[in-house]
Amino acid sequence: MSSADDVKLKQSREDFVAQWGALGTHWGINRTMAQIHALLMTEPEAIGTDEVMERLQISRGNAHTNLKELVSWGLIRTIVKKGERREFFEAEKDVWKIFTIVARERRRREIDPALGVLHQCLDDSRGIDTPEGRAFHEQMSKLAEFVGFASNVADRVSGMKYGIALQLAARLLS
Amino acid sequence: MSSADDVKLKQSREDFVAQWGALGTHWGINRTMAQIHALLMTEPEAIGTDEVMERLQISRGNAHTNLKELVSWGLIRTIVKKGERREFFEAEKDVWKIFTIVARERRRREIDPALGVLHQCLDDSRGIDTPEGRAFHEQMSKLAEFVGFASNVADRVSGMKYGIALQLAARLLS
């Protein structure tokens, strides 16, 4: 008789889903998307839209939008079961893969646009021949250089095999 | 006669402030805070609340709140000028310092709470003796280990002197 364990598991999982969802907010990810991701990460089986709706108590439109968004990120994938007409979804569970996906997506959404702004300002302020103009250009230049550099580093790291990244990290912490 | 240059500089700076503000949104930072930061980063002189209000066309309350928030992050500091009663503000302009400040703040707001959730779920699911329970515990364990590890690495890197970090990064990119 394992029903006590079943209850504990259910509660713990619900807790994880709810809290992970709340955290998503601080990550620029909407609550529902983070909750669905949490739900699927802790679900051994692929599940369908209706079960997601029921488990999270959300509308079909909401479930649909966020499932698609997670698929486009690559954090979950669709599964077709033979003899079943509807789609099922399962999460990528490998932590290193999750990390690299999120890192790339954030670079694309947060760093690349910043670089764009900086390069444009660099161009616009090139050759302004006043003390203030040179100071502005210099500041833009430093920012652009640093952000570009950081972007490349992030790319390299998230393109590594897990083992290599681990080695590198281990040297840093030693 | 440098008024053409002055106009170009003014436009470029306004552009930078506006666009940097828009970017702030994607970084979990509100637009005004990012705009004030951009304004001060490109301003050679320390400026006061009223000038911030005027340059960004925002209310006193808004300017005040976000200036204080930037001070609490350490991205700007207050300056007292002799013979002046009011406070002036100037930005930290060193890119490495800006990076370490932002990195630490984001760790505090994004990673630490996630670790908290994971550790709690680890505890809650310890010893649940069903296949599903063990799988859940295992997944929490992997996530917690990875996030904790990443947090330590980020700490180390953002605690480095710029020169050392550069060397490290150079090795990565070579």
Place this chain on the structure above:
DNA sequence: TCATAATTTCAGTATTTACTGAAACTTCGG
């Protein structure tokens, strides 16, 4: 090809987050 199950879209609404403006409070020189 039709009936129906499943998916997608979107106008309207709810929720969350940010901002205003004015009043309350604090500080300081006279």
Place this chain on the structure above:
DNA sequence: CCGAAGTTTCAGTAAATACTGAAATTATGA
């Protein structure tokens, strides 16, 4: 201690973002 300059707070409002629910569309297999 008083009055003016400066700072802080916050109730009300505006703007941005996320969600619902139902209708439109598409895919399936009999």
